[in-house]
Amino acid sequence: MRSKKAKEPQGDEAIVEAFNEYLSANNKRKTPERYRILDKVLAFPKLFTIEDLKLAMNDDKFPVSTSTLYYTVDLLVDANILRSINTGNQALAFERVDQVKSIHLKCEVCGKTKLVKDPNFMAYMNARRFAAFTTRYYNLTVYGTCNDCARRLKREQREKNINAIKQIKESTK
Amino acid sequence: MRSKKAKEPQGDEAIVEAFNEYLSANNKRKTPERYRILDKVLAFPKLFTIEDLKLAMNDDKFPVSTSTLYYTVDLLVDANILRSINTGNQALAFERVDQVKSIHLKCEVCGKTKLVKDPNFMAYMNARRFAAFTTRYYNLTVYGTCNDCARRLKREQREKNINAIKQIKESTK
DNA sequence: ATGTCTGCAAAGCTTTTGCACTGAT
């Protein structure tokens, strides 16, 4: 009944459990840091960077060193819980594997990325096989301009033109 | 008649011309560096990094500073001749816009990227529109394992198992 | 003559590494 309001607790618990198994299977230790980091990671609504994660941990009164964050996020990637995304900014971003079966729309002007679903594309990719290659996951990023920026640029361009005309008028006086 | 053997000289000349126009239109200067860099860029069969480009320029007896390379490649991206690709390695990679309408298959083990064509996907994306967003280009990268690496890993795992069994046998002597 | 372009060197950021201490097993 309340399943719609709940934040998919089952899903997240399953991920924690999967991480547990991954750690056991690979002779990795179950440290408090790792579980606190995983908690924070699961709480991010979408993309995040190591820096974001570091700040979140600080906010949570559980500061962790940068090296540990890199190390742990690597484990999470290896455990197939996270994947890394190249957003075009300097810093690498990460996202939950289970959460993101979306297309990334990246605005080249403001740099923001929006996620959109496309069942057709998903179905196609799930069926698609490539010769001499085993797919683990995929990422489709679409680059362009979001409408907000397009409108703003248009307005700025218009103002620029007006100024240019003014200057020409003045210089020919 | 020889059009198949020729390296699409028309296409490349058109690109040089397009760059020319871009420079004029934006009040940029036509320096020898820029044209030599463009030549080298067009000669790359696929992805390349700033480092690759630098080495190629050196080979060509036309060394150029790193800052100039970044500056010029930025221009080429802005002129829509190149686009940048995030390969997951530290350094950004670039590729020709006209050349790459391919899917990138990236092997997570050896790190190599292979390009494959997929007319179905291309047709789909060419028709696809997104709400409140103007598409300029897109990139589909598939992550996984290439067969070469898969075979090698399998063999290594088998040897590992054999050694583990040996050790157990010895310890129980 | 003007103002952009280039090259050099230094700075900036993200990520990696080395080492000693801590703590899970």
Added chain:
DNA sequence: ATCAGTGCAAAAGCTTTGCAGACAT
């Protein structure tokens, strides 16, 4: 008691920036 994990600081890589001199316009 081990030996992997953590934190710190330093190093390493890639990219950007500031400035002086060179050069296309």
